[in-house]
Amino acid sequence: MNDRLKIGITCYPTLGGSGVVATELGKLLAEKGHEVHFITHSIPFRLGKFDKNIYYHEVEVSDYYVFRYPPYDLSLASKLAQVAQMEGLDLLHVHYAIPHAVCALLAKQMVGDHLKVMTTLHGTDITVLAQDHSLSDLIRYAINRSDAVTAVSDDLIQETRETLSIDRDIDLVYNFVDKRVYYPREVTELRKEFASPDEKILIHISNFRPVKRVMDVVDIFAKVNEQVPTRLLFVGEGPELSRVCSAVKELGLSDRVTFCGKQDDVAQIISLADVMLLPSEKESFGLVALEAMACGVPTVGSEAGGIPELITNGETGYLAPIGDTNAMAGHVLRLLQDESLYSRMRQACLDRARFTFCNDLITMQYENIYYRILGRE
Ligand code: GMT
Numbered sequence: 001m002n003d004r005l006k007i008g009i010t011c012y013p014t015l016g017g018s019g020v021v022a023t024e025l026g027k028l029l030a031e032k033g034h035e036v037h038f039i040t041h042s043i044p045f046r047l048g049k050f051d052k053n054i055y056y057h058e059v060e061v062s063d064y065y066v067f068r069y070p071p072y073d074l075s076l077a078s079k080l081a082q083v084a085q086m087e088g089l090d091l092l093h094v095h096y097a098i099p100h101a102v103c104a105l106l107a108k109q110m111v112g113d114h115l116k117v118m119t120t121l122h123g124t125d126i127t128v129l130a131q132d133h134s135l136s137d138l139i140r141y142a143i144n145r146s147d148a149v150t151a152v153s154d155d156l157i158q159e160t161r162e163t164l165s166i167d168r169d170i171d172l173v174y175n176f177v178d179k180r181v182y183y184p185r186e187v188t189e190l191r192k193e194f195a196s197p198d199e200k201i202l203i204h205i206s207n208f209r210p211v212k213r214v215m216d217v218v219d220i221f222a223k224v225n226e227q228v229p230t231r232l233l234f235v236g237e238g239p240e241l242s243r244v245c246s247a248v249k250e251l252g253l254s255d256r257v258t259f260c261g262k263q264d265d266v267a268q269i270i271s272l273a274d275v276m277l278l279p280s281e282k283e284s285f286g287l288v289a290l291e292a293m294a295c296g297v298p299t300v301g302s303e304a305g306g307i308p309e310l311i312t313n314g315e316t317g318y319l320a321p322i323g324d325t326n327a328m329a330g331h332v333l334r335l336l337q338d339e340s341l342y343s344r345m346r347q348a349c350l351d352r353a354r355f356t357f358c359n360d361l362i363t364m365q366y367e368n369i370y371y372r373i374l375g376r377e
Pocket of ligand 1: 017019211286
């Protein structure tokens with residue numbers, strides 16, 4: 001390693017893909033010898049075992065009676081500045097412009113210009129919040145003032161430029177999975193508990209927000225199950241869950257569908273499945289599809305956002321227009337009924353995950369940007 005860095009990381013510690021990527025990146029940087037300080041409101045859920053290079057600083061929110069709403073953002077900014085000064089941080093790597101980049105920029109003003117701010121965009125800032133005119137100027141400010149900005153897909157970069165009229169450099173750094181965790185697990189015995197040998201298994205993992213179009217998953221599954229006996233595993237929870245449960249019941253499919261709730265060992269569950277379903281309306285990247293790819297499980301989903309940059313249509317999965325559940329069901333059936341196609345695609349998945357989205361490569365890309373903004377290339 002050419003230079004040991006002191007890095008502060010802020011993310012939503014309990015939120016889906018962005019929290020996972022931020023935490024895994026911090027762990028990998030610590031493994032490489034950097035000193036990593038997580039500054040968040042609770043311990044990141046994937047932080048795991050103790051490491052001498054990893055520190056955690058909790059943001060406590062003051063709740064004085066004069067505050068109508070406890071000011072989390074101010075507490076975060078003040079904690080970022082404190083930790084940066086106390087620990088002599090070189091940079092803050094924050095995930096999401098709102099509120100994290102805004103808070104980091106405030107901390108930078110308090111600490112001094114030597115503290116660099118790098119912002120990673122994961123989607124919702126741009127695809128949801130930037131549509132709100134009361135927030136768009138603030139998001140633009142956070143992006144323009146950061147020392148470096150990265151986005152998780154080229155599609156998100158283009159959308160950021162168009163939505164917010166931004167012309168500064170934005171680096172493309174794809175998400176990654178740790179190949180030591182995401183690989184095809186040996187699940188022969190466990191699989192017997194979910195399906196008989198003649199049955200196939202489909203899986204969907206999400207936070208069940210409307211944008212995930214989980215009802216399309218039910219629709220695709222019902223169509224596939226009419227021709228090939230199939231089981232469906234749902235992993236995760238969220239606002240659409242009860243609607244989905246009711247639909248499954250109404251279709252008389254309850255005995256073929258398992259709602260697993262939130263799960264930690266995602267690689268193990270994915271390894272049970274034959275196909276991952278991701279029919280989202282919006283998806284800046286689609287981390288679950290990469291997790292599946294690394295376990296040798298192809299994805300069938302929509303062409304939304306950055307998904308086509310991750311899934312090569314016809315090689316590592318199949319994509320169809322958003323909402324076209326007939327086409328998606330057709331693709332699943334083709335995969336499930338053609339063994340040689342399936343094993344070719346499985347191998348292509350393993351290769352692509354290992355070479356293009358590998359943890360070593362992506363960690364190095366982030367490190368190079370850190371050194372660049374610190375003038376230590
Ligand atoms: O998809 C979500 O609702 C969660 C959100 C998050 O913050 O984790 O996901 C976003 O970031 C992930 C990690 O970069 C991406 O894989 C997801 O595609 C992205 N979600 C959307 O764009 C809707």
